[in-house]
Structure formats: C-alpha cells, structure tokens
Amino acid sequence: MKLLITTAVTAVIASTVAFAGTTAPGDVAFKDGAVAVSLTGAAGNAADGRAVFADRKLGNCLACHVNSEMPEQSFQGQVGPPLDGAADRWSEAQLRGIVSNSKNTFEGTIMPAFYVDAGFTRPLGKFEGKTILSAQQVEDVVAYLLTLK
C-alpha cells in the first residue's frame, strides 16, 4: 500500500516535470532522421495515440496509410505504405522522428511533418505558428505505433 502511494506520487511528479520539460518544435534533435528523447520527457499513451491516429483533424494517418489493426475504420488511404508491423521495421526513436518530421527520413515525402511550427508557405491563419500535433499527441502516436508488431 505504502509502496503504491509512493509510486503514484512519483508518477505525478514525473509527469509535472515532463510537462515542464517539453521540447519546443524548433529544438527537436534529429539524428539520421530519428529523435532519441521523448518530446514530453515521458512515455506516451498508446490508447490515446490510437484515437489521434484515426482522427481526421489530428493525425489523419488513415488518409494515406492502411492499418489493419483498425478494421472498424472503413476508409483507409493508400498514398503511403501499410503501417502493419511498423514497430518491427523501426525503432522508437525512428518512429518519433518520422512522426515529428518525416522529411528527415524520407526526402521530399508527401507525408506532413506533425511537430513543426514554422517555415510553411501561406499557412491558413488559424494554423499559423502551430504544430499539427502537440508533443503529447506525438508521444501517444509513437506509443501506439510501437504496438504495431
């Protein structure tokens, strides 16, 4: 019991610290396209990431990718490769890099950069200076992708 409470308290502290330690989009360190350190300082939540993945206003990953782990989603696009088994092909750091800014992994790709907030031409007013996903959402999607084995 005591132990559990301690763990919970530690977790709360950890997540607070993590929030304070969120990496700004311009400060993300890419190495060969990969990003080693969590953008929030903590692990993401795969269940939340699954929702972000499918949401048309957030990840909208299904616009371009088939993902057979989501058979309930009827329209799955084919612009990119199927993501089945993505975690067998890519490490966590590589997946974080691909979701944050896939242009560092796939030169000239059509895939949007989900954690970049500057350098766009004519961004629509309400999206100006903003990233498509928050640091937390990126981490959640990465956690979800890691379940695709």
Add this chain to the structure above:
Amino acid sequence: MGMNLFKTTAAVAALAIMATGAAQAGEDAKLVINGDLSIATQAAAPAHLENLETVYSGWVFRTKETQALEMDDFDNPSFVFVDVALDLYAAVDGTEGKSCASCHENVEDFAGLTTSMPRVNADGALETTTDLINECRTERMGAKAWKYSGTDMSAMLSLVGLQSRGMPVNVAIDGAAAPYWDKGKELYYTRVGQLDMSCSNCHEDNYNVMIRADHLSQGQSNGFPTYRLKNAKMNTIQARFKGCMKNIRAEPFGQGSDEFKALELYVASRGNGLIVETPSVRN
C-alpha cells in the same frame, strides 16, 4: 536501416494499388452522353507535361453511380442550373435595359470559347470567361458584376461551357500567355499550407490512389463548372482550387486573383487534348 528498401516497397505497393484502383473506377468505362455524344476521357499528355504520359478526365476516377449521372442530361443535376442560366440570359438587367440575348442572340455562338480560356486579351492581360461575362455586365449592360464564383456566375459559366461540350481543350501557353503560364506552373509545384503539399503531390504523384475515402484524379479542369454531390451546386474551378488549398491548411488566393487566374490557365493547359465535359458531375 534499409531506407531504400522501404522506398522500393512503397513504390511496388503503389503500383499494385494503381492496378486495383483502375479496376474499381473503370478506367476503361466509356463516357457517352445522351446515348450519342461520345467523349474520350483520356488523351496523350501535352508535350509540356514532363511527368505524365496520359491525361485523364476526373470522370474516370468517380464511382459508377457518379459516372452515370453525367451520362444523361435528364439525370445530370447541373441542368437545373443550366436552365436557371437560360432565364438569366434572357432577363433584362442594368441601366441599359439589355439582356445577354439583346446582343448575343444565340448562346450557341459561344461554341468553342471555353476550349481556349483563360486567354490573354489585346491589352496583354490574362482573362477568364468569368471576366468576359462580368465585363459585359458592368460595361455594356450597366449592371452589377456577378460574384466571381457565385450562383449566377457558375450557372452562366455552365451554360456557356456547355456550348463547347465535346470539343478538345486547347489553351495557348506561348507568346503573350507564357509569363502567366510560368507563374501558374510555379504555383502548381509549390508546397503550401501547414500540411506542406503542392498540387502535384496529390494530382501528379498520386493520382489513381485512394486518399482516405477519395479516389485521387489528376485534378483536371475540363469538366468545370462541376455539380458536386457534396454541396449540391455548381462549383467553379477557382472555388475548387480554394477547397484544395484549405484542405491542406493553406490560405487560398482570392477568387479572380492574378494567382488563381494563372493557375487556372496552367491547370487547363495540363488538360490540353482532353474533351470539354461541362457541366460535369463529381462527388
């Protein structure tokens, strides 16, 4: 990591999809309107198009049900709007007490016009059919200009465009048109918006591929204005440009802006050789 390998896999997957996509949409389906007007829905790409061998009408990529709506003028909802335009054509408007018909007795006289629009006028300015119609309204009828992509204008463009149905698109891109065409081409290949995509990323690199529920076409303009099931009205080409830009979270250029006129010319030129289908039906 074998990045090249993944690229290859993606390319192979894309090819496989092209094959199935073709089967779904019926690239072989034939467009015959009213049982007698046969319209070729593909053509050899014009010489200026470096990355495509064949150009396809957007009709090719629609479902059988949507395709069928364009094959009979009684089923084609656009004709409700063509009728509205016929009334507008005969209606007196403005201080001069004139209708379109006062000066242009037969609307059939506009046959062929749409195939060559936009074009450069005697003053060296690029003009669209929309500009020509509004010029008649403001300068010859003493009437107010119609809203650039509004209901009246899109209906009239449908009526005028219908007169060229069955004729090949053939806009001029050289001579005085060259600087406008260059500008349009640059816009077509420039990545814009928070999603950071160019028109070519979707309509050249990925046509015939599913993007979520949508079957990507080459984004050709030979069917415009087009009736869309989505909004149940006629959509002008520049309204479509606006929609595509907003989808990639880009600030669209204005309707009738220099940028959209140049883009309209460039997009039309990508379809040189395709057949005018106005007024078409899309989802």
